[in-house]
Amino acid sequence: MPSEREIHTSDRILSEIRLLREREKIQDVDEPVEKFVIFSLSGSLYGLPGRDVLEILPEEKIHPIPGTPPCIPGLITVRGEIESVLDLRAVLGLPARGEGERLILLASSGSIRSGILIDTVEDVADVPRSSILPAPSTLGNDVRDYVCGQLQRGDGNVALLDLAGIFARAAVA
Amino acid sequence: MATVAEDTLPGVPPLRLLIFTSGGLRFGAYADQVAALGPWDPDDPHPHAVPFHHAVGLGNAEAFRNPETCIVSRGGEVCTLIIESPDDLVSVETRIVRPLPLLVEPFALERGVWAAIPGEEGILLLVDLYRLATNRNLWHPQGDLS
Numbered sequence: 001m002p003s004e005r006e007i008h009t010s011d012r013i014l015s016e017i018r019l020l021r022e023r024e025k026i027q028d029v030d031e032p033v034e035k036f037v038i039f040s041l042s043g044s045l046y047g048l049p050g051r052d053v054l055e056i057l058p059e060e061k062i063h064p065i066p067g068t069p070p071c072i073p074g075l076i077t078v079r080g081e082i083e084s085v086l087d088l089r090a091v092l093g094l095p096a097r098g099e100g101e102r103l104i105l106l107a108s109s110g111s112i113r114s115g116i117l118i119d120t121v122e123d124v125a126d127v128p129r130s131s132i133l134p135a136p137s138t139l140g141n142d143v144r145d146y147v148c149g150q151l152q153r154g155d156g157n158v159a160l161l162d163l164a165g166i167f168a169r170a171a172v173a
Numbered sequence: 174m175a176t177v178a179e180d181t182l183p184g185v186p187p188l189r190l191l192i193f194t195s196g197g198l199r200f201g202a203y204a205d206q207v208a209a210l211g212p213w214d215p216d217d218p219h220p221h222a223v224p225f226h227h228a229v230g231l232g233n234a235e236a237f238r239n240p241e242t243c244i245v246s247r248g249g250e251v252c253t254l255i256i257e258s259p260d261d262l263v264s265v266e267t268r269i270v271r272p273l274p275l276l277v278e279p280f281a282l283e284r285g286v287w288a289a290i291p292g293e294e295g296i297l298l299l300v301d302l303y304r305l306a307t308n309r310n311l312w313h314p315q316g317d318l319s
Contacts, residue, residue, distance in 0.1 A: 063296040064198060066229040067284040068277050075277065077291040084274035114276050170276055 031128045036151070037105065038123040038158050042094045045122060045158040047151060048107060052163050055106040056121055069173035076115055078106065085115040091166055091173075093142030109163040112171075127151060132160065145169070185267045191243075192261040192297070196231035199297045201290070204262055206302045208246035213237075213255050221313045222253040228309050229284045229300070245302045251315050252306035265290065270299065283308055 035050030055078075062074040062085050071090035075082050083106060089096060097119070104115040135147040139159075146169065149160040190201035191210075213222070219242060226232070239258035244251055270288045273281050281287070281298075285305025290297040306312050 061295070064196075065273075065277055065281055065298065066198075066231055066286055067280040069280065072277055072280070075274070075289065075296055077296065080291055082271045082274060082289050082291055082296065084276040086276065112275050114274060167276065171279070 031130065033126040033128050034132070036123075036125055036127050036158075036160065037121060038125060038151075038153075039103075039105065039118040039121050041088055041092075041119050042097065045153070045156050046088075046118075047158045047160045048105065048116075048163055049160075050124065052107045052109055053105050054108060054113070057104040057106060057115065059102040059104055059117070069170070071170050071173050073117075076104065078115075083113065083115050085117060086166070086170055087117050088166070089117070091169055092146065093140070107163055109167055112167045114167065114170075122155070135159070187264045187266050188270070188299075189262065189264050190297075190299070191259050192263060193225075193256050193259040195226045195229065195257060198231070199260075199295060200225075200229075200286075201263075201265075201297050201299045202243075202302050206245055206247075207243055208251070209242075209244040210259070211242050211244075213240040213242045219253050219255075221251075221311075222255050223309075223311055225254045225256045228254060228305060228311060229286070243302075245306055246315065247303055247306075247312070249315050250312040252302065252311040252313070254302070254311075285309075 036047040037050055037053045037056075038045055038047045040046075057078065060076055062076055064074040068074070071087050073085055073087050076085055077083075085104060088094075103118050103121060105118055106113070106115050108114075132149045132151060135144070135149055136157075139147055143159070146162050146165050147159045148162040148165075151158040151160065188201075189204040191204045191207055192199065192201050194200070213219070222242060224237075225243070237255065237257055240255050241258050243254045243256045245254065269290055271291060272278070272288055273286070282304070285300045285302060285308060286298050287301050287304065288299040290299065
């Protein structure tokens with residue numbers, strides 16, 4: 001027969017475990033999360049809020065259009081509608097990419113909607129807001145204006161992009 | 174009872190478009206803006222003639238195969254463009270015309286390109302030759318050969 005002291009100890013442990021689990025539940029409920037589409041570009045990871053990404057499309061023929069800056073290589077058709085395509089490399093000052101498969105994220109911010117050329121989609125993740133860190137101060141001038149935060153992941157840091165800022169930059173390029 | 178064709182916007186007549194290719198891109202110009210078309214002879218003086226691909230900002234497109242002069246006329250002024258021989262003259266319903274995406278519209282409008290039509294042969298860019306001539310300063314007085 002267990003001693004009174006042992007029963008009290010196990011009760012206390014169980015009670016603490018239950019309390020801890022309740023706290024975790026409360027934390028799960030209270031901790032807001034944000035969905036991010038995480039993608040690679042020139043060997044680095046970038047993220048856009050999931051609410052801004054409408055669709056992930058395979059790359060298709062881009063039709064040039066006169067007068068646009070290098071960061072807007074042209075137009076594509078998506079189910080009969082015409083969308084612009086933005087070359088994020090040109091906006092961020094990254095070196096041009098050679099041949100190879102690419103993807104197009106169809107994204108929108110405010111009244112502007114555009115395809116964005118990327119290399120690959122790495123993840124679509126729910127991220128607790130508390131784990132979104134400020135943008136690092138070591139970013140270069142070309143990138144600093146378009147990065148609004150960062151995530152730390154096992155496979156490297158993810159620069160979170162400000163889509164409205166990127167579209168605004170492209171619109172005056 | 175009056176009926177409206179499915180692809181026609183009420184009150185907007187079909188567009189008559191002159192279809193031609195420049196720099197590998199297909200363009201459709203309002204046919205009503207074109208006063209005359211004719212073979213282009215490099216020995217015939219057209220001092221103000223401008224290759225369309227230069228006017229629209231496509232850089233050095235491939236050499237013309239069958240160049241034609243495209244005379245655009247408005248209120249005593251003319252603009253003479255050299256274009257590739259037109260592929261077609263078509264009438265298109267306005268409902269299939271797509272506005273340009275907001276990100277490209279200001280840049281394209283500067284070159285006269287105002288809308289597009291998606292199709293099996295790719296995207297047809299609609300160009301307003303009056304707007305192109307005005308924005309690129311291509312008008313000159315009619316009869317001015319100096």
